[in-house]
Amino acid sequence: xxxxxxxAGPVTFVAQTTDNIYRxxxxxxxxxxxxxxxxxxxxxxxxxxxxxYIRRALIYREGGLAALQGVVNTPLTRESAGTWDVxxxxxxxxxxIVVRGAAEQTVDWQMSYTFEEVS
Amino acid sequence: xxxxxxxxxxxxxxxxxxxxxxxxxxxxxGGFTVNTYADNAYHTIASLSVVRNPTIIEVRAVxxxxxxxxxxxxxxxxxxYRDPSSGNAVILNAFDTTFTRELNTVWNVRxxxxxxxxxxxxxxxxxxxxxxxxxxxxxxxxxxxxxxxVYHTLQIIPILDDSVCLLEVPVVGLRxxxxxxxxYLHRAxxxxxxxGAATLLKTVDSSLTRETVVAWDSxxxxxxxxxxIVVRGAVGQTVSxxxSYTLEELI
Numbered sequence: 001x002x003x004x005x006x007x008a009g010p011v012t013f014v015a016q017t018t019d020n021i022y023r024x025x026x027x028x029x030x031x032x033x034x035x036x037x038x039x040x041x042x043x044x045x046x047x048x049x050x051x052x053y054i055r056r057a058l059i060y061r062e063g064g065l066a067a068l069q070g071v072v073n074t075p076l077t078r079e080s081a082g083t084w085d086v087x088x089x090x091x092x093x094x095x096x097i098v099v100r101g102a103a104e105q106t107v108d109w110q111m112s113y114t115f116e117e118v119s
Numbered sequence: 120x121x122x123x124x125x126x127x128x129x130x131x132x133x134x135x136x137x138x139x140x141x142x143x144x145x146x147x148x149g150g151f152t153v154n155t156y157a158d159n160a161y162h163t164i165a166s167l168s169v170v171r172n173p174t175i176i177e178v179r180a181v182x183x184x185x186x187x188x189x190x191x192x193x194x195x196x197x198x199x200y201r202d203p204s205s206g207n208a209v210i211l212n213a214f215d216t217t218f219t220r221e222l223n224t225v226w227n228v229r230x231x232x233x234x235x236x237x238x239x240x241x242x243x244x245x246x247x248x249x250x251x252x253x254x255x256x257x258x259x260x261x262x263x264x265x266x267x268x269v270y271h272t273l274q275i276i277p278i279l280d281d282s283v284c285l286l287e288v289p290v291v292g293l294r295x296x297x298x299x300x301x302x303y304l305h306r307a308x309x310x311x312x313x314x315g316a317a318t319l320l321k322t323v324d325s326s327l328t329r330e331t332v333v334a335w336d337s338x339x340x341x342x343x344x345x346x347x348i349v350v351r352g353a354v355g356q357t358v359s360x361x362x363s364y365t366l367e368e369l370i
Contacts, residue, residue, distance in 0.1 A: 035191075041367060052308035
């Protein structure tokens with residue numbers, strides 16, 4: 001029997017931050033007994049600042065919570081404001097795309113992601 | 120290339136200069152396959168004809184062991200061309216191990232050539248491993264010839280005012296009067312603000328560079344309100360260049 005495997009994307013959405021705290025802007029449930037490769041692209045803009053990011057990660061669940069296999073890959077980071085950031089985290093059975101802007105700065109974010117999974 | 124199938128037309132600001140599409144099981148531009156193997160030998164999970172010459176292929180693979188703990192994810196890229204005398208596929212220099220995350224380092228995904236085809240091979244460890252593998256060939260379509268050693272503009276990409284753009288550009292070159300080829304993948308963040316000119320945010324990321332003639336080059340530049348894809352061959356060499364691009368923009 002062939003393995004159960006899917007892919008999707010790009011899934012696109014927008015977000016906004018007004019502080020310098022990591023905020024989840026997308027929460028993706030990871031099915032149990034699944035390996036999930038995620039690639040995220042992000043653009044941010046606020047007045048005089050801007051940034052662009054690409055992030056990749058391998059996430060899995062094997063009967064428990066979602067976990068990262070190794071570290072998040074950061075193939076592209078270009079930013080004019082040093083506090084800004086985009087990364088991938090796990091929380092419970094989910095993987096989260098999180099962004100961080102700067103205090104007292106309204107940052108508009110445009111995000112997209114693709115994924116591939118096998119179980 | 121990564122993440123955005125060529126020519127995709129997003130409703131909110133992704134535009135591209137490529138043609139064709141991806142998906143399905145095995146077309147010229149891209150596809151995917153799944154399979155299960157139960158040993159630690161390399162298995163050819165996909166065998167793909169090299170139609171465009173040269174071409175850039177990107178492969179993504181995820182594997183999961185079903186009878187015990189085991190998992191891995193890979194991204195591999197390569198510039199592949201057809202040898203002008205034999206017609207066989209050749210991986211220029213070596214394939215690029217763009218991304219590797221694995222529990223067991225015995226596992227691997229690699230690209231090899233076999234005749235006029237490029238093969239995607241996977242290797243698990245002991246036990247049963249389910250694999251999903253997808254691939255995309257860069258749809259390089261916009262072309263020009265160079266016969267000298269100066270930069271020429273291959274494509275002009277207008278940048279909207281008050282926007283930030285993530286530009287991704289595959290470029291390939293093929294010498295028309297002798298053997299020689301190259302392939303590049305560039306990324307850059309380009310922006311305009313307040314009616315000003317297009318500006319690069321820091322440097323161009325050229326994460327893939329494969330070339331038989333080191334004097335050749337390609338990159339992304341800005342001029343006026345535009346981003347430019349530029350190429351450089353060598354004096355006395357006729358080089359056929361092709362490129363495309365995808366552009367995500369936040370307006």
